[in-house]
Structure formats: structure tokens, C-alpha cells
Amino acid sequence: MKRFAVSLVGILGFAVGAILGPGLTADIRAAEFDLVEAHTSPPDHPYTLGMVRYADLVKERTKGRVAIQIHHSRQLGDERQVVEGLQLGTIHLTVTSTGPLGGFVPEMNVVDLPFLFRDGEHAYKVLDGEIGRSLLNKFDAVGIKGLAFWENGFRHITTSKKPVREPADMKGLKIRVMENKVHQAAFRQLGSDATPMAWGEVFTSLQQGLLDAQENPIPIIYTFKLNEVQKYVALTGHVYSPAPLLMSKKSWNRMPPDIQRIMFDTALEVARYQRGLIREQEQKQIGELKAKGMTVVENPDRAAFREAMKPVFEQFQGQFGKDLVQRIVNTK
Ligand code: EAX
Numbered sequence: 544m545k546r547f548a549v550s551l552v553g554i555l556g557f558a559v560g561a562i563l564g565p566g567l568t569a570d571i572r573a574a575e576f577d578l579v580e581a582h583t584s585p586p587d588h589p590y591t592l593g594m595v596r597y598a599d600l601v602k603e604r605t606k607g608r609v610a611i612q613i614h615h616s617r618q619l620g621d622e623r624q625v626v627e628g629l630q631l632g633t634i635h636l637t638v639t640s641t642g643p644l645g646g647f648v649p650e651m652n653v654v655d656l657p658f659l660f661r662d663g664e665h666a667y668k669v670l671d672g673e674i675g676r677s678l679l680n681k682f683d684a685v686g687i688k689g690l691a692f693w694e695n696g697f698r699h700i701t702t703s704k705k706p707v708r709e710p711a712d713m714k715g716l717k718i719r720v721m722e723n724k725v726h727q728a729a730f731r732q733l734g735s736d737a738t739p740m741a742w743g744e745v746f747t748s749l750q751q752g753l754l755d756a757q758e759n760p761i762p763i764i765y766t767f768k769l770n771e772v773q774k775y776v777a778l779t780g781h782v783y784s785p786a787p788l789l790m791s792k793k794s795w796n797r798m799p800p801d802i803q804r805i806m807f808d809t810a811l812e813v814a815r816y817q818r819g820l821i822r823e824q825e826q827k828q829i830g831e832l833k834a835k836g837m838t839v840v841e842n843p844d845r846a847a848f849r850e851a852m853k854p855v856f857e858q859f860q861g862q863f864g865k866d867l868v869q870r871i872v873n874t875k
Pocket of ligand 1: 640642695741742758784
């Protein structure tokens with residue numbers, strides 16, 4: 544159907560072009576590179592807002608040769624499926640959490656180590672530098688072009704029955720974690736019943752009481768209205784969640800170098816804007832979540848969480864290479 548609609552526009556454009564002459568029909572002709580984009584979060588979340596800005600800039604800079612059709616809110620599936628779509632070439636572009644990415648590039652999980660990044664600036668320095676670039680380049684081998692690191696944010700724990708202040712409060716809680724073995728290990732270390740699950744099932748599972756808890760950055764908690772199914776949020780910031788902007792290599796390889804350049808440079812440029820939005824929303828939405836009846840534990844014992852998750856840090860540090868982890872920690 545979509546293909547048909549596109550070619551109809553093309554035919555119409557051609558017909559009108561024949562009547563009006565060249566130059567007048569550029570807008571109704573299909574773009575030369577029509578990219579299907581898909582991600583999980585809703586229209587008011589910075590994944591979408593960043594993507595809208597990216598699509599506009601790319602369209603302008605390529606003079607309409609690249610058009611990005613944005614599909615938000617899991618219209619084309621959960622993150623794992625979308626990334627598989629990039630490999631197949633059925634989906635061309637996405638911004639995704641690192642949740643499922645270890646299944647494609649195992650080294651990527653290094654960023655998921657708990658309490659690895661001191662703050663946003665530390666993360667940006669590492670991810671925008673050599674280390675981040677070499678992680679993105681590893682996607683080449685699996686049919687994906689890594690463009691840039693955008694952001695999901697620092698992750699915090701929400702619960703339904705009791706507030707979380709210290710690691711002991713996590714004992715026995717059934718918490719949804721991303722399909723990511725580092726996250727899974729970190730919460731098992733706290734004695735939680737850590738259940739890996741695709742994001743799409745989480746709201747309903749919380750609503751039905753099949754889960755007690757989940758963890759995500761504030762903009763996700765707010766834009767998905769988790770306050771309707773969760774009573775408490777503890778600002779643990781236990782892990783920084785980057786959001787790589789990834790493209791299907793099939794689409795990338797079809798593009799001439801000048802267009803690739805625009806796709807690449809614009810991705811880096813929009814990262815700054817998109818990260819700024821995450822920060823703004825986080826500030827504002829903590830207050831709004833309180834107004835909606837959530838209890839916010841502003842100062843859980845972060846040092847104790849860090850200490851409690853340390854064995855996981857050490858276990859996986861061995862796997863990713865102590866050198867790499869130390870280089871990250873030592874980045875100033
Ligand atoms: O990408 O699965 C998750 O918890 C992610 O953080 C969320 O869907 C945003």
C-alpha cells in the first residue's frame with residue numbers, strides 16, 4: 544500500500560511535471576531516499592523531538608533528496624525488532640536504547656555497567672570521542688551504520704508498593720529490566736527478581752500487578768504515564784542510558800558521499816539539541832510527576848547502590864576488558 548502510494552505520487556508528479564515543465568514538481572515527487580524511521584517512545588519524548596529536527600535539517604540540507612518518515616510509539620515494533628529491521632533493510636533508521644544492542648554487538652554492553660559514568664558530561668566525552676566511535680563502528684559488521692549517540696538519560700527506579708531508599712529495599716521485588724545481561728545481573732545482585740522484557744509489555748504488566756517495579760529515565764516515565772501504575776520513583780541514576788542513532792547499512796551504502804556526510808554531521812549536531820531536551824524534561828517532569836501524585840525519593844543512598852552493584856561491575860569489566868573500562872573511568 545505504502546509503495547503504491549509513493550509511486551502514485553511519483554506518477555502524479557511526472558504528469559504534472561509534463562504539463563508545468565521541470566522545476567515546479569519537486570515537492571510532490573517522492574524523495575530519492577525515502578527512509579522509514581521507527582522508535583518506541585511517544586511524540587512528546589526527545590527521541591521523537593530529536594528525530595523531527597533531524598528529518599527537517601536533513602531534508603533542507605539535501606534539498607529534499609532525503610525524506611524521513613517517522614514512526615513513533617512502537618508503531619513498527621519493539622527495539623529488538625526494529626534493529627533487526629535495520630539489518631534486513633525493511634527499516635532504515637532508528638534511535639534506540641542500548642537494551643537489546645548487546646545481542647548485536649556484545650561490546651556495546653560496556654556502557655551499561657552500573658555507575659560507570661559520573662555525569663552527563665563524562666558520558667558525552669567518552670561517547671563522542673574515540674571510544675564511542677569505535678563502539679559505533681562495530682555495528683558495521685552486522686549490517687548497521689552507527690551514526691551518533693543520542694540520549695535516553697540516567698535511569699531511576701519506580702515501584703508500586705513501597706519507596707526505595709537503599710539496596711535492601713530491592714530484595715524480592717519483581718522488577719522489569721531491559722533485555723540486557725548487565726542490567727539483569729545488576730538487579731539480581733540486589734536480590735531482586737529481575738525479569739527481562741520488551742518495553743511494549745511493561746505498562747500492562749505493571750497495571751496488572753505482574754511486576755512491582757521498573758527502571759527508566761524520567762522522560763520515559765513521564766511520557767509513558769507510568770505514574771498511573773507506579774507510586775514511587777527513587778532517583779538512583781544507577782546507569783546512564785545512551786541512545787544510538789543507527790541506520791541500515793543497505794540504505795547507507797546506496798547514498799552518495801555528499802549525502803552520507805550530511806546524514807552523519809547532522810546526527811552529531813542534533814545530539815546536542817536532543818540531549819538538551821532530555822535534561823530540560825527531566826527537571827520539569829520530576830515536579831509534574833509529584834503533582835500527579837508520585838512520591839519522589841530525591842536522595843536514595845546512591846553510594847550504597849554503587850557498592851552493592853560493584854561485583855557486577857567487576858565481573859563484566861573482565862569480559863569487556865579492564866583496559867577499556869579503565870580508559871572510560873579515567874576520561875576527564
Ligand atoms: O528506549 O526499554 C526501555 O526501558 C527503554 O529505556 C525505553 O523503551 C526507551
